[in-house]
Amino acid sequence: MMDAGPSWTKERVELLKRLWSDGRSASQIAAEIGGVSRNAVIGKVHRLGLAGRVVKANGASPAAGRRPRSDADSAAETPSVLAPAPPALALFQSAPPSAASGLPESSRVTIMELREFMCRWPMGDPSTPDFRFCGDRAIAGLPYCTHHSRIAYQPAAERKRDRKVVGFR
C-alpha cells in the first residue's frame, strides 16, 4: 500500500480541533495525535484559523516569529531602542536579593489578572496590596507553573532534610 505519511486526515484534524479548543497545549496535542511535532500542530492550527485562543487585550504581543536568517537585512539592522533605565519596581519589601539563586518570579499577576491557565502560586503577603500570584503558564491540570510545581510537589525522599521553609515569596 502506498500509505504515505499520516497527514492531516479529517479525523486527525477533528481531533486537533477538539483538543485545541479543549485548551490542550500544542506539544500535548502533538504527543497525543502522534507522528507530528508541536510545530506541525501549531502550524495546522494557524492554517485552520483556530489560533488565538486567548483574547489579548490590545495586540499586546505583536512581536514573534521574525526570521533574521536573511542576512540582507541583518546587516542593516538598527539597534535603535536601547533600554537605558530599567524601571526596577521595588515590589516586595520583604524579598531579599537572595533570589540570585535563579528564582524565576517571572510574571506576577493580581487576582483579577489571574486566569485558569496561570500559576496560582501566591507571592507576597496576602494581607497587603502587593500580593500577587505567579501567573506563569500553569501545567495542564495543575494549579502551578513548572517551576512552582517542582516546589509544591517535591518527592518526600528529596525534601526530607533540606526542607527550608518554602514560605510564600
Place this chain on the structure above:
DNA sequence: CCCTGATTCGC
C-alpha cells in the same frame, strides 16, 4: 531551563 504559542518561508 523548562515550557508556551507565533511567524516566516523553503519545500
Place this chain on the structure above:
DNA sequence: GCGAATCAGG
C-alpha cells in the same frame, strides 16, 4: 499545505 527553524515571552 506542510512544518522546521526561529522568535518572543512566561
